[in-house]
Amino acid sequence: MFKLPRGTTDFTPEEMEKRRYVEEKMASTFKSFGYREIQTPTFETLELFTAKSGDSIIDEIYAFSDKGGRALALRPELTAPVIRFYIDKLQMEPKPLKLYYFGNCFRYDRPQKGRYREFQQAGCEIIGADTPEAYAELIAMAYNILKNVGLKNIKLNIGNLNIIDSMFTKIGLSKKDKKKLLPLIDKSQFEDVLSLLRDLDVPKDNAEKIIDVLQTSDIIKVKDFIKEDQSVKDELSNMEEIVDLLKNSFNVKDYQIKMSIVRGLDYYKGLVFELDASVLGAEKQLCGGGAYDLVKLFGGTDVSTAGFAIGFDRAILALEAEKFAFPSFKTDVYVIPVNEEMLVKSTEIAQNLRKEGILTDLDILRRGVGKSLKYANSKNAEKAIIIGPKDLEKDSVTLRDMKTGEQELVKIANILSKLKNN
Amino acid sequence: MFKLPRGTTDFTPEEMEKRRYVEEKMASTFKSFGYREIQTPTFETLELFTAKSGDSIIDEIYAFSDKGGRALALRPELTAPVIRFYIDKLQMEPKPLKLYYFGNCFRYDRPQKGRYREFQQAGCEIIGADTPEAYAELIAMAYNILKNVGLKNIKLNIGNLNIIDSMFTKIGLSKKDKKKLLPLIDKSQFEDVLSLLRDLDVPKDNAEKIIDVLQTSDIIKVKDFIKEDQSVKDELSNMEEIVDLLKNSFNVKDYQIKMSIVRGLDYYKGLVFELDASVLGAEKQLCGGGAYDLVKLFGGTDVSTAGFAIGFDRAILALEAEKFAFPSFKTDVYVIPVNEEMLVKSTEIAQNLRKEGILTDLDILRRGVGKSLKYANSKNAEKAIIIGPKDLEKDSVTLRDMKTGEQELVKIANILSKLKNN
Numbered sequence: 001m002f003k004l005p006r007g008t009t010d011f012t013p014e015e016m017e018k019r020r021y022v023e024e025k026m027a028s029t030f031k032s033f034g035y036r037e038i039q040t041p042t043f044e045t046l047e048l049f050t051a052k053s054g055d056s057i058i059d060e061i062y063a064f065s066d067k068g069g070r071a072l073a074l075r076p077e078l079t080a081p082v083i084r085f086y087i088d089k090l091q092m093e094p095k096p097l098k099l100y101y102f103g104n105c106f107r108y109d110r111p112q113k114g115r116y117r118e119f120q121q122a123g124c125e126i127i128g129a130d131t132p133e134a135y136a137e138l139i140a141m142a143y144n145i146l147k148n149v150g151l152k153n154i155k156l157n158i159g160n161l162n163i164i165d166s167m168f169t170k171i172g173l174s175k176k177d178k179k180k181l182l183p184l185i186d187k188s189q190f191e192d193v194l195s196l197l198r199d200l201d202v203p204k205d206n207a208e209k210i211i212d213v214l215q216t217s218d219i220i221k222v223k224d225f226i227k228e229d230q231s232v233k234d235e236l237s238n239m240e241e242i243v244d245l246l247k248n249s250f251n252v253k254d255y256q257i258k259m260s261i262v263r264g265l266d267y268y269k270g271l272v273f274e275l276d277a278s279v280l281g282a283e284k285q286l287c288g289g290g291a292y293d294l295v296k297l298f299g300g301t302d303v304s305t306a307g308f309a310i311g312f313d314r315a316i317l318a319l320e321a322e323k324f325a326f327p328s329f330k331t332d333v334y335v336i337p338v339n340e341e342m343l344v345k346s347t348e349i350a351q352n353l354r355k356e357g358i359l360t361d362l363d364i365l366r367r368g369v370g371k372s373l374k375y376a377n378s379k380n381a382e383k384a385i386i387i388g389p390k391d392l393e394k395d396s397v398t399l400r401d402m403k404t405g406e407q408e409l410v411k412i413a414n415i416l417s418k419l420k421n422n
Numbered sequence: 423m424f425k426l427p428r429g430t431t432d433f434t435p436e437e438m439e440k441r442r443y444v445e446e447k448m449a450s451t452f453k454s455f456g457y458r459e460i461q462t463p464t465f466e467t468l469e470l471f472t473a474k475s476g477d478s479i480i481d482e483i484y485a486f487s488d489k490g491g492r493a494l495a496l497r498p499e500l501t502a503p504v505i506r507f508y509i510d511k512l513q514m515e516p517k518p519l520k521l522y523y524f525g526n527c528f529r530y531d532r533p534q535k536g537r538y539r540e541f542q543q544a545g546c547e548i549i550g551a552d553t554p555e556a557y558a559e560l561i562a563m564a565y566n567i568l569k570n571v572g573l574k575n576i577k578l579n580i581g582n583l584n585i586i587d588s589m590f591t592k593i594g595l596s597k598k599d600k601k602k603l604l605p606l607i608d609k610s611q612f613e614d615v616l617s618l619l620r621d622l623d624v625p626k627d628n629a630e631k632i633i634d635v636l637q638t639s640d641i642i643k644v645k646d647f648i649k650e651d652q653s654v655k656d657e658l659s660n661m662e663e664i665v666d667l668l669k670n671s672f673n674v675k676d677y678q679i680k681m682s683i684v685r686g687l688d689y690y691k692g693l694v695f696e697l698d699a700s701v702l703g704a705e706k707q708l709c710g711g712g713a714y715d716l717v718k719l720f721g722g723t724d725v726s727t728a729g730f731a732i733g734f735d736r737a738i739l740a741l742e743a744e745k746f747a748f749p750s751f752k753t754d755v756y757v758i759p760v761n762e763e764m765l766v767k768s769t770e771i772a773q774n775l776r777k778e779g780i781l782t783d784l785d786i787l788r789r790g791v792g793k794s795l796k797y798a799n800s801k802n803a804e805k806a807i808i809i810g811p812k813d814l815e816k817d818s819v820t821l822r823d824m825k826t827g828e829q830e831l832v833k834i835a836n837i838l839s840k841l842k843n844n
Contacts, residue, residue, distance in 0.1 A: 001721035002470045002506045005463060005494055010507045013458035013521070020459065032776040034753055034783030034801065036435035037442065041427060041540050042464060042496075042526055043484075048424045062465075064486035067530055072427055074464075084424045085432045094800040096786060099435070104464055108489055118463050133765055134786040140773070249769035299423040331456055343555055347671035351562070354454040361456030364518060364556040378516040379456065 007109070007117030018316055018326045019120075023102060025149045026122050026310070030100040033141045035124055038099050040081035046071040052080045052267065052294065062106050062117075074106035078123050079294065079307060086127060087300035095128025095303070102312070115283070120312035130291065130304035132238045135271050136245035142275055142287050142308050143252050149315060150324045154286075155254055155276045156246075159261035160239055161290075162270050166232040167213065167225060171197075171206045182262045185214060190260075214260040219243070222259060235270065242271070267292045271306065277318035286315050333419065334376035334402075335362040336369055338388040346387045349397070349412065356416055376402060383419065429531070429539030440738055440748045441542075445524060447571040448544050448732070452522040455563045457546055460521050462503035468493040474502045474689065474716065484528050484539075496528035500545050501716065501729060508549060509722035517550025517725070524734070537705070542734035552713065552726035554660045557693050558667035564697055564709050564730050565674050571737060572746045576708075577676055577698045578668075581683035582661055583712075584692050588654040589635065589647060593619075593628045604684045607636060612682075636682040641665070644681060657692065664693070689714045693728065699740035708737050755841065756798035756824075757784040758791055760810040768809045771819070771834065778838055798824060805841065 004010060011019060027037070046063050062074040075081055078101060090097060102122050109115055122145075126138055139156065146154050164185075168178050177200055184192045190211050197207035213225050219240060226232050239257075246252040261272045272290035280286075289308020296302040319326070333353055337346035346362060353360040361379060363372040369386060376384050386398040391409060399410045399418060410418050426432060433441065449459070468485050484496040497503055500523060512519060524544050531537055544567075548560055561578065568576050586607075590600050599622055606614045612633050619629035635647050641662060648654050661679075668674040683694045694712035702708075711730020718724040741748070755775055759768035768784060775782040783801060785794040791808060798806050808820040813831060821832045821840060832840050 001509060002467060002473070004506070004510065005465060005467055005488075005492065006490070008463035008465070010463070010511065011461040012511065013460055016459040016461055019461075028779075029776075032779070032781055034781065036751065037438040038435055039433040039438055039441075041430035041432070042528075043427060043430070043540075045424060045427055051424070062486070062488065064484070066427075066484065068428070070427065084426070087423060088426065089432065089434065094797055098783075106464075118465075129786050131786055131788060133769065133784075136769070137784070137786060144776075245766065245769055249766050250773055329458065344667065344671050347555065347558070347667055351672055354566075357450075357454070359454055359456065361520075362555075362559070364551050364553055364559060366553060375516055 005117075007111035009116055009118075013329065017329055018319075019312075021326055022149045022312070022316055022319070023122075026102075026145050026312075027100075029141065029145045029148045030124060033098070033137065035098040035100040035141075038082065038085065038101050039103070040075075040078070040085050040101070042104065043072045043074050044081050044084070046073040048080050048084055048298075049073055049076060051297065060108055062108060075103070076107050077105055078103050078121055078309065079125065079292075080298075082123075082125055082307075083294045083298055083300070083305070086125075087295060087298055090127075091300060096134065097127040098124070099127070100124040113283075116313065121309050122312050123307060123309040125305060125307035127295075127305050128303050130270075130306070132241035133245060135238075135291070135306060136242045136250065138289070138306055138308065139242070139273050140246060140250035140252055142273070142289060142310070143246075143250070145310065146275055146277075146286060146315065150319055150322075151277060151286075151315070152322055153278050155256065155278060156252065156273065157256050157258035157261055157276070158239070158243070158271070158273045159257070159259050160235055160270055161262065161268055161272055162235050163222065163226060163232050163239075164259055164262065166229050167210060170226070170229065171202050171210065173200065173202070185260050186262045188260060190215065217256045217258065219257050222257070239271075263288060263290065267294050267297070269293055273308070275310075277315075277321075279321040280314065280318050283314065286311055286318060329380055330359070331361050331376070331379045331381040332359040332383065333361070334372070334379065334381035334384045335360060336372040336376075336384055336386045337363060337366075338369060338386065340366060341389065342387045342392065345392060349385065349387065349415065353416065353419070358416075358419060373400075373402075385415065427539075429533035431538055431540075435751065439751055440741075441734075443748055444571045444734070444738055444741070445544075448524075448567050448734075449522075451563065451567045451570045452546060455520070455559065457520040457522040457563075460504065460507065460523050461525065462497075462500070462507050462523070464526065465494045465496050466503050466506070468495040470502050470506055470720075471495055471498060473719065482530055484530060497525070498527055498529050500525050500527065500543055500731065501547065501714075502720075504545075504547055504729075505716045505720050505722070505727070508547075509717060509720055512549075513722060518556065519549040520546070521549070522546040535705075538735065543731050544734050544737075545729060545731040547727060547729035549717075549727050550725050552728070554663035555667060557660075557713070557728060558664045558672065560711070560728055560730065561664070561695050562668060562672035562674055564695070564711060564732070565668075565672070567732065568697055568699075568708060568737065572741055572744075573699060573708075573737070574744055575700050577678065577700060578674060578695065579678050579680035579683055579698070580661070580665070580693070580695045581680050582657055582692060583684065583690055583694055584657050585644065585648060585654050585661075586636075586681060586684065588651050589632060592648070592651065593624050593632065595622065595624070607682050608684045610682060612637065639678045639680065641679050644679070661693075685710060685712065689716050689719070691715055695730070697732075699737075699743075701743040702736065702740050705736065708733055708740060751802055752781070753783050753798070753801045753803040754781040754805065755783070756794070756801065756803040756806045757782060758794040758798075758806055758808045759785060760791060760808060762788060763811065764809045764814065767814060771807065771809065771837065775838065775841070780838075780841060795822075795824075807837065 061076045268290050270291040275287035276284040287310045291306040335350045337343050350360045350362045381402050384400040396409045400407045483498045690712050692713040697709035698706040709732045713728040757772045759765050772782045772784045806822040818831045822829045
């Protein structure tokens with residue numbers, strides 16, 4: 001017997017129905033904001049990912065060579081491929097360019113619950129817009145996507161890397177010092193941040209203020225700390241504008257300022273945000289995004305870019321944890337020919353129903369009415385149509401309600417209207 | 423600048439809109455026949471594919487090792503993974519089990535028009551049914567899928583490998599001889615078939631009859647040739663029943679008997695069929711399928727299996743070649759705030775429209791009415807809503823028809839009904 005590769009998974013019909021439901025809700029929300037879908041290949045040249053993330057990424061991804069000796073990699077994320085595509089073929093499109101996508105990604109992680117080596121992401125990029133209203137719209141869209149798929153408890157956190165950076169510059173930290181701090185901040189290890197700041201000879205007073213700002217949700221405190229720096233003041237007033245739009249125009253209430261979002265990735269700048277599903281506990285982050293610089297690094301003409309990625313699999317875990325009632329599979333009609341002679345007519349009736357958009361199945365195993373009804377139940381059939389010679393003489397069939405067991409004789413010509421009125 | 427890997431492709435918004443349209447039509451047809459969707463991983467253990475197709479397949483696929491030294495391969499097709507999944511987790515499901523799927527596959531081919539190294543397939547398997555009506559339904563579904571996506575000229579060819587096999591046994595050919603013949607028959611090289619039969623000392627009379635049967639579309643000729651063989655007589659009468667159902671119940675007229683379909687793959691048995699789009703010339707085959715044996719080979723409990731695969735990319739090429747009118751992208755409404763002060767109200771109006779399922783975009787670049795209308799045109803907006811301070815005092819906005827240029831003042835409370843009545 002052959003095994004599923006380690007860290008991957010199959011999806012049953014029930015699981016796929018959930019996934020398609022969520023995908024459809026996400027796609028229709030993207031579209032409602034003027035976004036259009038694109039798709040890139042499953043693998044890329046390895047150098048695309050090392051250029052963005054450094055050589056260390058090779059340890060975490062599926063890298064391989066093709067028969068021509070080209071170094072390739074299964075994509076670990078979708079932003080780099082999308083920006084490659086943009087530079088190659090979409091640079092001349094009118095701006096802002098709004099793109100969304102779904103895609104499987106691959107990471108050579110230790111497999112654990114909700115973390116597979118092949119996983120799906122939904123994501124988007126907005127290219128050529130950096131106004132507060134552009135960012136507010138982006139964040140609101142991420143929030144709406146998760147709300148529209150059916151999640152009840154979503155928390156939005158908004159930060160800004162430029163502000164963080166300026167805070168650290170102000171207290172005299174070097175680039176190298178910052179690099180040491182960011183991972184600790186990212187993991188909310190504020191005790192460790194404090195002791196590292198002490199080691200770096202930052203005055204206790206300043207260090208405590210920093211910790212305070214990193215932990216506050218009060219934008220005034222942030223303002224007080226950075227008041228002299230003009231460039232960051234603009235950034236902060238933009239942040240206020242974003243928050244105002246979210247609150248007043250987009251009706252997003254569950255947000256919080258969180259300066260400790262640093263997102264670990266070098267190419268982010270300015271705005272960063274995350275959306276969490278508290279129901280998931282430690283692995284609660286469903287979405288992360290912000291403004292970033294990548295186009296120039298990849299050889300394109302510099303342009304403002306921002307976007308986000310949603311962990312598709314984790315969004316489904318969150319819905320399940322919230323006991324969301326996914327629509328359940330059903331068959332509209334199950335057609336049962338009582339004997340072989342009824343087959344031609346039964347098949348014709350079934351086919352005519354399908355043409356009208358009715359989900360119709362038919363007994364193709366010649367197993368009689370009793371066993372067929374049992375099978376029809378296993379496929380959640382709402383009705384059964386039993387076709388026998390006597391009824392057929394009267395151009396009629398027996399229509400059975402699978403829930404109540406009630407049966408009635410219906411003219412073949414009236415089956416459709418009968419089904420549609422139910 | 424980073425390049426797309428050789429033999430792969432990106433899909434633009436226009437292309438993705440076509441693909442999603444076709445996917446949706448295919449999926450709804452599968453569902454209308456009682457099929458449910460599943461999904462398997464993008465890569466499998468290499469041995470899954472060599473077990474099915476022999477070691478020579480390694481030359482045609484992307485095989486690689488993961489960091490744990492496991493031999494993996496990007497899937498070159500979807501039947502083997504689906505059967506692995508079936509044996510692993512679905513064997514206890516009620517029969518017949520009807521499964522469909524979409525998936526990207528990978529082959530290390532020489533890239534050419536319509537043939538990429540990463541390509542998409544749509545496919546299905548029916549497990550646990552081998553009656554003529556099961557096969558007729560399977561073929562009719564493949565035919566209906568291609569019709570429902572919008573293709574006009576589809577040709578269906580039906581063959582049977584057991585009948586071919588029995589014909590060859592009858593004239594005394596060994597298994598080894600047959601293996602030599604099949605590739606020639608598959609490519610319709612009948613001259614070469616004839617000369618090979620001569621080399622194998624098959625009497626001229628028999629050889630010519632064989633060629634005749636391979637080329638005929640007349641089921642009677644096939645019958646005449648194999649009349650003594652009882653097992654094949656049953657197979658032939660099943661074939662007649664399949665054809666009758668297709669003609670009389672499924673209204674499929676464009677079919678032909680074609681005994682020269684051999685499909686190259688060892689695991690097929692009995693029924694085989696192909697669907698062609700004549701508009702595509704040499705690369706016209708869109709769909710191939712039939713009955714096959716794979717479950718037992720993979721270690722499961724023997725059960726009847728049949729299915730087909732549709733070349734998704736080629737189906738789109740065929741639609742384009744037939745000049746099919748795909749639905750075109752549009753934006754329902756483009757909202758234009760005339761100045762910054764209008765932003766909060768404009769955003770709120772836009773967001774309320776989105777909630778009602780209206781595809782709404784909004785100027786987030788503060789570029790004024792003229793430039794915004796130009797951009798709105800580039801996104802095929804049907805209406806624009808221009809929001810200025812004077813109108814807003816009267817709780818109104820200007821609604822512009824983007825085709826005619828006509829404008830009218832509309833109360834904010836009436837925007838939705840106004841849009842829905844258009």
